[in-house]
Amino acid sequence: MDELAVELRGLTKSYVRFPLTRVPVVRGLNLDVPAGGVHALLGPNGSGKTTTLRMLLGLVRPESGTVRVLGHAVPGALPAVVGRIGAVVEQPRLFPAFSGRRNLELLARAADVPAARVDEVLDEVGLRDRARDPVRRYSLGMKQRAAIAATLLRRPDLVVLDEPTNGLDPQGVHDVRALMRRLADQGRTVLVSSHALGDLEQVADTVSVLAAGRLVAQGRLDDLLASRGAPRLRVRVADPERAALALAGHGWSAHVDGGAVVVTDPPPAADVSRVLAGVGLYPEELTVLRPDLESAYLALTAGSGPAAVRDPAEVGS
Numbered sequence: 458m459d460e461l462a463v464e465l466r467g468l469t470k471s472y473v474r475f476p477l478t479r480v481p482v483v484r485g486l487n488l489d490v491p492a493g494g495v496h497a498l499l500g501p502n503g504s505g506k507t508t509t510l511r512m513l514l515g516l517v518r519p520e521s522g523t524v525r526v527l528g529h530a531v532p533g534a535l536p537a538v539v540g541r542i543g544a545v546v547e548q549p550r551l552f553p554a555f556s557g558r559r560n561l562e563l564l565a566r567a568a569d570v571p572a573a574r575v576d577e578v579l580d581e582v583g584l585r586d587r588a589r590d591p592v593r594r595y596s597l598g599m600k601q602r603a604a605i606a607a608t609l610l611r612r613p614d615l616v617v618l619d620e621p622t623n624g625l626d627p628q629g630v631h632d633v634r635a636l637m638r639r640l641a642d643q644g645r646t647v648l649v650s651s652h653a654l655g656d657l658e659q660v661a662d663t664v665s666v667l668a669a670g671r672l673v674a675q676g677r678l679d680d681l682l683a684s685r686g687a688p689r690l691r692v693r694v695a696d697p698e699r700a701a702l703a704l705a706g707h708g709w710s711a712h713v714d715g716g717a718v719v720v721t722d723p724p725p726a727a728d729v730s731r732v733l734a735g736v737g738l739y740p741e742e743l744t745v746l747r748p749d750l751e752s753a754y755l756a757l758t759a760g761s762g763p764a765a766v767r768d769p770a771e772v773g774s
């Protein structure tokens with residue numbers, strides 16, 4: 458079995474809500490994050506992503522279950538491993554009046570990291586040019602990258618990011634995504650929670666999907682998408698009805714949908730073009746339609762909502 462950066466077994470956590478209602482937010486969670494690569498933790502609002510991340514960082518104590526991070530039990534052995542974890546799970550705490558560099562220098566000193574490392578992390582997150590500007594003049598994306606830079610000071614093996622692209626513009630999203638990829642390519646493990654499915658699809662190697670505190674899917678992104686069905690081929694052509702008939706005549710499954718022909722389990726596009734040309738129809742557009750992460754996510758999380766269990770006897774923790 459591949460080495461795991463994070464291993465959660467039977468993890469359970471609930472919160473108490475008024476009036477004396479215990480709401481389970483993480484329910485018997487078994488989750489594996491392979492070492493190396495980008496792992497996306499997906500799930501609707503309130504599905505327990507942040508609570509899960511906080512438990513594996515020792516910030517929230519689970520009611521039951523075990524947590525292992527980089528081979529160490531958490532929270533018991535956290536001191537042995539905390540220096541190898543970099544996390545941005547709360548609002549980045551940077552002094553707005555100080556420059557990005559000054560903030561990082563202070564953090565480096567507090568963490569006993571050589572000052573030379575500050576320039577390296579500024580380079581890694583692409584902030585060297587703006588390092589002298591006060592953080593209050595940074596865009597949201599720059600603040601996010603500065604916060605990630607702070608986590609990199611100690612060269613963590615595991616980087617945990619909670620919704621790092623929230624509220625960022627497309628350039629900011631692109632920058633953070635590229636940064637996650639670079640970190641993973643350096644051999645680190647990046648564990649990222651997010652709703653930005655399109656962005657994660659481009660960068661995630663493995664995913665896990667939570668719904669109402671339970672794991673509903675886990676594995677390689679490619680496998681998850683493949684499990685949602687084979688790609689289809691969309692053909693735009695002047696006479697879609699006749700085109701569909703011609704393709705069906707070759708034993709292919711073709712139907713008209715939205716003014717185009719859709720071929721399921723398609724043969725190579727060149728074969729489709731050749732058959733259509735044979736009946737005097739010339740495709741204006743041939744597009745391979747692949748299942749995407751958004752459709753897989755929506756199918757997996759459909760109907761999930763927070764479940765409340767009234768259990769006054771347990772109230773109090």
Ligand SMILES: Nc1ncnc2c1ncn2[C@@H]1O[C@H](COP(=O)(O)OP(=O)(O)OP(=O)(O)O)[C@@H](O)[C@H]1O
Pocket residue numbers: 472473482500501502503504505506507508509763
């Ligand atoms: N300290 C707390 N006290 C009470 N309830 C809490 C606490 N922290 C989280 N919750 C509740 O637990 C549930 C799961 O929250 P959590 O933040 O883990 O979900 P999430 O998947 O990260 O959601 P989002 O995508 O909205 O950030 C939510 O209903 C939330 O209101």
